[in-house]
Amino acid sequence: MSLRHAVLGLLSSGPASGYDLLKIFEISLANVWPATQSQLYAELGRLADAGFVAVAAEGPRGRKEYAITDAGRAELHHWMTEVEPAQVNRSDMLLRVFFLGVLDPDEARSYLHSRAEVADQRHRALAELREFVTQGDDPLSVYGLLALEWGLRFTATQRDWAEWAEQEIDRIGAREDRREVSD
Amino acid sequence: MSLRHAVLGLLSSGPASGYDLLKIFEISLANVWPATQSQLYAELGRLADAGFVAVAAEGPRGRKEYAITDAGRAELHHWMTEVEPAQVNRSDMLLRVFFLGVLDPDEARSYLHSRAEVADQRHRALAELREFVTQGDDPLSVYGLLALEWGLRFTATQRDWAEWAEQEIDRIGAREDRREVSD
DNA sequence: TGGCGACATGTCAACAGTGGAATGTAGGCT
């Protein structure tokens, strides 16, 4: 049920159409809570039925501008302050780690190496984005920068872990070799 | 479609019933890829239809032991080596950060403070788990320890970030106060 | 003025995940 709160959150800083929201989802929320167009329009409909948003204006091409209502603001506030964020986040990246034993050591190392590279790339992309964003003036909201910092730290941790884990595979191999000799 | 690979991965180290697998999901995979009983049994059925697993033995109480087939092993290997892990992971924790502006500074700080505390608790629980696991002998597979280390690092990063962000809220407040004075 | 690209919304089928209910059996303890 977080899509609905993402929409309420976006509308909390001003009215927008489904189309507008879709753009914002693609740009700023893409790495946190991606949403497709079908989902978005459907959610706007449900939100309107529930009285959390209302059509504030109609424009050309059937454009409907939605604005958040007081009930919507209350719901958003409630979600922000009273609802515990989910504690588990599924990760197919980590799921594979559990089964690394089905690969041979070279493949396992290669998997971890790729994780490190991907994390490093994402880290550098975010660093560049921050550069870009802090230079211009008003830019991404202040809170967007907190999220960006999270991404920076997270990708760095991920990269370092993957590099460590890759070396760990070697150490495991060495350990098993010794055991074979002593057997 | 990762549930199916989680099941294949578990079956790759030996046959098990749906009930057995459910236990394993609750214990070792709970933090990586949680699954419910209904999902599991349904997936086992589909996997059997697809020829990736087969009923190896039937036991008391209608127990069916499933074993992975060669086709299943091939599918698992393919998924491990050829399929790119998802790069985005939805996070309602981070989604809220984007909208921290709708809260007043006290509430925002409190939100971040809770995140730091939860992360710290989880960190300590994992540290204890590792203690427990590395003391006994064979324990969690070696690769499980890589995942555990990931959790340790991730929770530490999360805690540190949340503590930093909490202070950042103060700095933002101070900055805006100065601006008000100069206006 | 003709057409293209961006604007804009809506619908549908399929799959994935959640939570709960129903049902029944085997084995161990008293």
Next chain:
DNA sequence: AGCCTACATTCCACTGTTGACATGTCGCCA
């Protein structure tokens, strides 16, 4: 012998997510 617990499976309704398809319009530029 009876009962309780753990074992074990199946089904269902609901929600959330994806991707594709369908449809139409406005405004600008050649």
